[in-house]
Amino acid sequence: MSHSYQPQQNKRLEDKSIRARMLISCPDKAGIVAAVSQFLYEQGANIVQSDQYTMDPEGGMFFMRIEFDLQDLEQRLPTLQEDFTRVADRFSMRWSIFRAARRKxxxxxxxxxxxxxxxxxxxxxxxxxxxxxxxxxxxxxxxxxxxxxxxxxxxxxxxxxxxxxxxxxxxxxxxxxxxxxxxxxxxxxxxxxxxxxxxxxxxxxxxxxxxxxxxxxxxxxxxxxxxxxxxxxxxxxxxxxxxxxxxxxxxxxxxxxxxxxxxxxxxxxxxxxxxxxxxxxxxxxxxxxxxxxxxxxxx
Amino acid sequence: MSHSYQPQQNKRLEDKSIRARMLISCPDKAGIVAAVSQFLYEQGANIVQSDQYTMDPEGGMFFMRIEFDLQDLEQRLPTLQEDFTRVADRFSMRWSIFRAARRKxxxxxxxxxxxxxxxxxxxxxxxxxxxxxxxxxxxxxxxxxxxxxxxxxxxxxxxxxxxxxxxxxxxxxxxxxxxxxxxxxxxxxxxxxxxxxxxxxxxxxxxxxxxxxxxxxxxxxxxxxxxxxxxxxxxxxxxxxxxxxxxxxxxxxxxxxxxxxxxxxxxxxxxxxxxxxxxxxxxxxxxxxxxxxxxxxxx
Amino acid sequence: MSHSYQPQQNKRLEDKSIRARMLISCPDKAGIVAAVSQFLYEQGANIVQSDQYTMDPEGGMFFMRIEFDLQDLEQRLPTLQEDFTRVADRFSMRWSIFRAARRKxxxxxxxxxxxxxxxxxxxxxxxxxxxxxxxxxxxxxxxxxxxxxxxxxxxxxxxxxxxxxxxxxxxxxxxxxxxxxxxxxxxxxxxxxxxxxxxxxxxxxxxxxxxxxxxxxxxxxxxxxxxxxxxxxxxxxxxxxxxxxxxxxxxxxxxxxxxxxxxxxxxxxxxxxxxxxxxxxxxxxxxxxxxxxxxxxxx
Amino acid sequence: MSHSYQPQQNKRLEDKSIRARMLISCPDKAGIVAAVSQFLYEQGANIVQSDQYTMDPEGGMFFMRIEFDLQDLEQRLPTLQEDFTRVADRFSMRWSIFRAARRKxxxxxxxxxxxxxxxxxxxxxxxxxxxxxxxxxxxxxxxxxxxxxxxxxxxxxxxxxxxxxxxxxxxxxxxxxxxxxxxxxxxxxxxxxxxxxxxxxxxxxxxxxxxxxxxxxxxxxxxxxxxxxxxxxxxxxxxxxxxxxxxxxxxxxxxxxxxxxxxxxxxxxxxxxxxxxxxxxxxxxxxxxxxxxxxxxxx
The missing domain is CATH 3.40.50.170 (Formyl transferase, N-terminal domain)
Incomplete structure (x- = not known):
């Protein structure tokens, strides 16, 4: 196997540099989706994929994964994360945001x-x-x-x-x-x-x-x-x-x-x-x- | 087969009378999820399931399905639908809301x-x-x-x-x-x-x-x-x-x-x-x- | 459901009355397949399906299932079974023959x-x-x-x-x-x-x-x-x-x-x-x- | 990848040198299985796997695959093949025998x-x-x-x-x-x-x-x-x-x-x-x- 074997470009994500993934878990409560999506909208982010799961409509846990695109993601992410703490605190969220370009x-x-x-x-x-x-x-x-x-x-x-x-x-x-x-x-x-x-x-x-x-x-x-x-x-x-x-x-x-x-x-x-x-x-x-x-x- | 055969209760939906399902399709644009979820939140609805799909992040079609619970759904639905037209018009949506209790x-x-x-x-x-x-x-x-x-x-x-x-x-x-x-x-x-x-x-x-x-x-x-x-x-x-x-x-x-x-x-x-x-x-x-x-x- | 519901004819087996199924298990030994198939051939039976499995080529168990057609099966089966005991004894077989027409x-x-x-x-x-x-x-x-x-x-x-x-x-x-x-x-x-x-x-x-x-x-x-x-x-x-x-x-x-x-x-x-x-x-x-x-x- | 990568032994076939596979197709007729298995038995071969398929019990085609073990296979195969032509001709067979040890x-x-x-x-x-x-x-x-x-x-x-x-x-x-x-x-x-x-x-x-x-x-x-x-x-x-x-x-x-x-x-x-x-x-x-x-x- 020659050293010329390099991973091919993943063609799905044309511009991976602006793509982020957010994972959230918290106790379920009305208004979570509205708060998160409103926050992202105000930041100028575009939600391209969103999945959620509520363990039990009443009083259970809420889980969410959002993929969004945001221009100048790398530079803006620290501020965005800081700003998001207000939303997160309101719903007692555990959360993380990952840049797609930062490969694990x-x-x-x-x-x-x-x-x-x-x-x-x-x-x-x-x-x-x-x-x-x-x-x-x-x-x-x-x-x-x-x-x-x-x-x-x-x-x-x-x-x-x-x-x-x-x-x-x-x-x-x-x-x-x-x-x-x-x-x-x-x-x-x-x-x-x-x-x-x-x-x-x-x-x-x-x-x-x-x-x-x-x-x-x-x-x-x-x-x-x-x-x-x-x-x-x-x-x-x-x-x-x-x-x-x-x-x-x-x-x-x-x-x-x-x-x-x-x-x-x-x-x-x-x-x-x-x-x-x-x-x-x-x-x-x-x-x-x-x-x-x-x-x-x-x- | 006796006539006593009646459909059993669907045990999943304890109170189906307050559950609604919303289907939306429209051209993709930033802010859709925020607008819809904010609208539902203000109406007092609780989103219990949400799925979305964007055909192509830039300039494609956006599809969404939301299940939500709302007290007194049957009475309040006509007003809610009327109010939703403002959101729908803003994004040129085709949309419908179905009550789960109204079996097809x-x-x-x-x-x-x-x-x-x-x-x-x-x-x-x-x-x-x-x-x-x-x-x-x-x-x-x-x-x-x-x-x-x-x-x-x-x-x-x-x-x-x-x-x-x-x-x-x-x-x-x-x-x-x-x-x-x-x-x-x-x-x-x-x-x-x-x-x-x-x-x-x-x-x-x-x-x-x-x-x-x-x-x-x-x-x-x-x-x-x-x-x-x-x-x-x-x-x-x-x-x-x-x-x-x-x-x-x-x-x-x-x-x-x-x-x-x-x-x-x-x-x-x-x-x-x-x-x-x-x-x-x-x-x-x-x-x-x-x-x-x-x-x-x-x- | 009306009483006119009768099992439909199984179309696969046009003449099920002549079809038999034989199940055999015995210690593996050379010559079993030859002896069984030779026996059936001499009886005038036609093997239409045959499956076998040997647990371990040397000294293991041998299992076999044969479907065969034989004219006048019902009348001839008792004799055939009696005659087969000679083959069965030679290989210490456990075996059964079932008529397809005799539904379980x-x-x-x-x-x-x-x-x-x-x-x-x-x-x-x-x-x-x-x-x-x-x-x-x-x-x-x-x-x-x-x-x-x-x-x-x-x-x-x-x-x-x-x-x-x-x-x-x-x-x-x-x-x-x-x-x-x-x-x-x-x-x-x-x-x-x-x-x-x-x-x-x-x-x-x-x-x-x-x-x-x-x-x-x-x-x-x-x-x-x-x-x-x-x-x-x-x-x-x-x-x-x-x-x-x-x-x-x-x-x-x-x-x-x-x-x-x-x-x-x-x-x-x-x-x-x-x-x-x-x-x-x-x-x-x-x-x-x-x-x-x-x-x-x-x- | 180093050159030390050699195919591992296939552990299933402990002694592949004595294993042969026979493929047969011919018009269906009573006695085929008996003739083939009798022939192999007389040659001293032990059938370890046998599969057959008859397209249509009456007048269709018959297909068979047999795996058998035979001591000194390589030396004896030419004679066995020559001898088998008598059986094959009787049933108008198309047939082949392959040695498992002769890898394709x-x-x-x-x-x-x-x-x-x-x-x-x-x-x-x-x-x-x-x-x-x-x-x-x-x-x-x-x-x-x-x-x-x-x-x-x-x-x-x-x-x-x-x-x-x-x-x-x-x-x-x-x-x-x-x-x-x-x-x-x-x-x-x-x-x-x-x-x-x-x-x-x-x-x-x-x-x-x-x-x-x-x-x-x-x-x-x-x-x-x-x-x-x-x-x-x-x-x-x-x-x-x-x-x-x-x-x-x-x-x-x-x-x-x-x-x-x-x-x-x-x-x-x-x-x-x-x-x-x-x-x-x-x-x-x-x-x-x-x-x-x-x-x-x-x-």
Whole structure:
């Protein structure tokens, strides 16, 4: 793979420099949409996409995602954010505004299976994944060649039972300040609670089953033993509870009695890479909100 | 089937009497969302769901669907509509407001195949289809028993090559003033341009193929001859062009070389009834806008 | 629904009277296919469909399903079966031969939810389900009207905590000698081990989740709480272990954060009826073999 | 990508050297299965998988695929084939036997879009595609780097309106004697009738629509204009009729009114690569038979 492989332009967003995305969550109350849209209108912004969800019309939570265009966005954003606090305070909002032009930086952690990593690399180089892959970290050195051929730094951080804490410390140093999202692309090591806490709702894992079925190890063997007729994969944010974090995306494929464990794994690899790539895409496009161990996915 | 079969309460909408749905389309322009949401806020309405779509950020069309709750809706709606004209005029809107409690009235036209009709009847009696089935009209008398057992009037209007115009006249008299939507549930007769014009975007047909593949007659035979690996069905609004109207919904199912024409028909019946029922549900819930032979489906 | 509703002819099998289906399972060994097909050829039978599956080429189990046509089948079957014992003994086969013309008799057990029952009734009357529905038994009287309108006997057997054993005794008397398959079509009562044993691999249940996720009660509530992005249903043979029997068929549908429990139930009803109907169809067409808590499904 | 990337062992076929696959088509007649299975049994072969299909029980065509294991296959195959002619002649069979260990050699033709090629390369290096990719030929030089990094020869054969015939001549020389299958992986040039004839049923193309909808150029634009709710892709053998050859595999994905042409293309790329890879896999595993412009796919 030559170094001439550069991500193609995403043709959808002709002028990404003026596009922003706003995420809001707050207790529901009349007047939120009016206040936010009036505010943006007065700022001269044009709303190009808006999604909202009210958990329960009376007294529930309200979630909103707005894409808007604003001339001179980069210069004007600090003031706009400052001004918005008045609206936000009125409704006790948690909120963020992201510039579309500021691509999220991803660290991919991987072990020996390459399919999820390759999918992310391809989607990145084709422009489908609008992010930066800042680095790949692995406890093995196998994928250095392919990763470096994309011009992406590759860090080999071996992990053994004894060096576990040390290895994680090394990873955290590599990542510190350089990464917005961590993707566990079939990374077969447990991540420490401390690490999880630091990157709260910013670590995405792919589990190779349709959760909550087959939590834990060897899910394809478990699926085979149970004789299921569909197998699946689940992308979720990592929390302290093993395979218990907020589910972002799931998909399945049909299998039959003919498919023994290795065939389930082969079929599963295809589901895993698609599901993980979708979840990462949604995260970097600011389409995901987390509330009480569930995701609100504006996709 | 006893007459005690009454549609169950739709449990989702605890108080449907205060719920309204607003559909808007207009040229895109900054400030629309602000103006509409501000208007509703001032009226005391609470927006519970809002969807929008801009065809093209610059100079395209803007489409919006809003669900809102308003106390004393029935009494206050006329004034609200009058007041809204100021907002609407400012943005050259085409718009409508529907009360959720005012269920749309459906006439189902059917020939000899009963699966699509039965699906609508079941979804209606289970409360999944929030509409009134005002009458069933058929060019055969076969389904009178089942239809009348649901307490729904059944009209047998025979159609022959000679009596075609007359029969349609009869149908139109039966329907006049009593029906908001006409569903062709495998009704195997061509409807006249005049009829179509009168019920513009209010006649839904189910075509037994994945349009635009296999336009016209005997689509399953055509599909068999071509050796396709998927068969489908398409629900669309009826226009003068045969099988050419705006597509509302489509779905498919996998088939194999083993499936000869009768088996394709059997599989196809399941797709047809699901696809038609979805399209009808979306129409009666005011989720569909038509623009230039396409539907915008807020589902 | 008038009593003129009779199952339509299944057009696929022009002459069902000569069609037989043979199911075989035995330890794998060279020569099985040769011996069986040679035997049928010598009997004058024509194999029209044949499926086989070997669990493991060396030393595993072998499963086979053959459809064949034989003139004067009904008269000749007893002799053919007797003659076949020589082949069967040579390979230690478990085997059965079923005449396609001898439609399996079904008892449907149902509580208050009608969607699964209605689907079976519709598939039966349309000829898609090639079986006899001999009776419907319910612990409620609600569906008597619709069932009797199809000309099918309806038995109301109330069940309370006190009368449980008695009620089951009543059910078994109704069924005894009249039924080949029992379908629990959202029958919300536990069936006793004794009952299960008597109808081993002849009781099909529909569970309203993608097993083994959400075993037990209120699976849609469980699914909602976990925030899954797909919901499913599972048809399985009933064994003593709750929701633990051999899985026959599963399917899923995509849901979103917007779908609260009642909406999950609504979507789920569509999956349940489709999945259960498929499982029942496969059973009555002799397409299912059970081995070690798994099904081999020749579909 | 380092040169250490070698296809992984396919773990399913522990001893592929003794595995053969037999494809048969002939007019249906009693005794075929018996004759073939008896023959194989006498040769000492063990049937591990067998599929058959009869187009029409009376007087139709019969198709069969058998996988069998035979010790010393390579040495014994010539004799076995010679002996089988007696059976074959009796039933007027067209037949072939393929050794699983003799992997099919593929030439991939590609233009500028890389997704289909990348998918094939990944499936090849992961061992999922049990074939040899002998060469990649392109009318552009863009993908040389990635292809050569896999150790696969890359031939740049520019094509202009003037040099068309010449270019094809060059391609045919490159391929001659070295290739069993030609895959058009989004190769945007028309192949000549002469070329097609020479590689009859051995050229697979991916068309970026659900055929027969949207034959010809710009199918995603056509799909957008028609407002379809699903888009698809079709893998088919190439015949003289443009996009008219026997369909091998199709799949679709749901789209909405929000997806303009570029988004349809992005979604479509995922379908295309999956569908093409499946078709190629089935071909190299000898799972496809062609009869009267349709495929019989034993998958």
């Amino acid at each position: 930086r991803i660290a991919v952690l991987v072990s020996k299976e390459d399919h999820c990593l390759l999918e992310l690399l391809w989607q990145w180089q084709s422009g489908d994944l609008d992010a930066e892959i800042s680095m790949v970290i692995s406890n093995h050195d196998d994928m250095r060649g392919i990763v470096e051929s994309f011009g992406i730094p590759y860090h080999h951080v071996p992990v053994t039972a004894e060096t576990k804490a040390e290895a994680e410390q090394k990873q955290r140093e590599l990542i510190a300040g350089k990464v917005d999202l961590i993707v566990l692309a079939r990374y077969m090591q447990i991540v420490s609670p401390k690490f999880i806490e630091q990157y709260h709702n910013r670590i995405i894992n792919i589990h190779h089953s349709f959760l909550p079925a087959f939590v834990g190890g060897k899910p394809y063997q478990q699926a085979y033993n149970r004789g299921v007729k569909l197998i699946g994969a689940t992308a979720h944010y990592v929390t302290e509870e093993l395979d218990g974090g907020p589910i972002i995306e799931q998909d399945i494929q049909r299998v039959t009695h003919r498919d023994e464990v290795n065939e389930l794994k082969r079929i599963g690899r295809h589901i895993e890479r698609i599901v993980l790539a979708r979840a990462v895409k949604w995260h970097v496009e600011d389409r995901l909100l987390v509330y009480q161990n569930k995701t609100v996915a504006f996709v | 009235r459906i006439a189902v036209l059917v020939s000899k195949e009963d699966h699509c009709l039965l699906e609508l009847l079941w979804q209606w009696q289970s409360g999944d289809l929030d509409a009134e089935i005002s009458m069933v009209i058929s060019n055969h008398d076969d389904m009178r028993g089942i239809v009348e057992s649901f307490g729904i009037p059944y009209h047998h209007v025979p159609v022959t090559a000679e009596t075609k115009a007359e029969a349609e006249q009869k149908q139109r008299e039966l329907i006049a003033g009593k029906v908001d939507l006409i569903v062709l549930a495998r009704y195997m007769q061509i409807v006249s341009p005049k009829f179509i014009e009168q019920y513009h975007n209010r006649i839904i047909n189910i075509h037994h193929s994945f349009l635009p593949a296999f336009v016209g007659g005997k689509p399953y035979q055509q599909a068999y001859n071509r050796g396709v690996k998927l068969i489908g069905a398409t629900a669309h609004y009826v226009t003068e062009e045969l099988d050419g109207g705006p597509i509302i919904e489509q779905d498919i199912q996998r088939v194999t070389h083993r499936d000869e024409v009768n088996e394709l028909k059997r599989i196809g019946r399941h797709i047809e009834r699901i696809v038609l029922a979805r399209a009808v549900k979306w129409h009666v819930e005011d989720r569909l806008l038509v623009y230039q032979n396409k539907t915008v489906a807020f589902v | 008799r079904i008892a449907v057990l149902v509580s208050k939810e009608d969607h699964c029952l209605l689907e079976l009734l519709w598939q039966w009357q349309s000829g898609d389900l090639d079986a006899e529905i001999s009776m419907v038994i319910s612990n409620h009287d609600d569906m008597r009207g619709i069932v009797e309108s199809f000309g099918i006997p309806y038995h109301h057997v109330p069940v309370t905590a006190e009368t449980k054993a008695e009620a089951e005794q009543k059910q078994r008397e109704l069924i005894a000698g009249k039924v080949d398959l029992i379908v629990l079509a959202r029958y919300m009562q536990i069936v006793s081990p004794k009952f299960i044993e008597q109808y081993h691999n002849r009781i099909i249940n529909i569970h309203h989740s993608f097993l083994p996720a959400f075993v037990g009660g209120k699976p849609y509530q469980q699914a909602y709480n976990r925030g899954v992005k797909l919901i499913g249903a599972t048809a399985h043979y009933v064994t003593e272990e709750l929701d633990g029997g051999p899985i026959i068929e599963q399917d899923i549908q995509r849901v979103t954060h917007r779908d609260e429990v009642n909406e999950l139930k609504r979507i789920g009803r569509h999956i349940e009826r489709i999945v259960l109907a498929r499982a029942v169809k496969w059973h009555v067409e002799d397409r299912l073999l059970v081995y070690q808590n798994k099904t081999v499904a020749f579909v | 050699r593929i030439a991939v033709l590609v233009s500028k879009e890389d997704h289909c090629l990348l998918e094939l390369l990944w499936q090849w290096q992961s061992g999922d595609l049990d074939a040899e990719i002998s060469m990649v030929i392109s009318n552009h030089d863009d993908m040389r780097g990635i292809v050569e990094s896999f150790g696969i020869p890359y031939h740049h054969v520019p094509v202009t309106a003037e040099t068309k015939a010449e270019a094809e001549q060059k391609q045919r020389e490159l391929i001659a004697g070295k290739v069993d299958l030609i895959v058009l992986a989004r190769y945007m040039q028309i192949v000549s009738p002469k070329f097609i004839e020479q590689y009859h049923n051995r050229i697979i193309n991916i068309h970026h629509s659900f055929l027969p909808a949207f034959v010809g150029g710009k199918p995603y634009q056509q799909a957008y204009n028609r407002g379809v709710k699903l888009i698809g892709a079709t893998a088919h053998y190439v015949t003289e009729e443009l996009d008219g050859g026997p369909i091998i595999e199709q799949d679709i994905q749901r789209v909405t009114h929000r997806d303009e042409v570029n988004e349809l293309k992005r979604i479509g790329r995922h379908i295309e690569r999956i569908v093409l890879a499946r078709a190629v896999k089935w071909h190299v595993e000898d799972r496809l038979l062609v009869y009267q412009n349709k495929t019989v796919a034993f998958v």
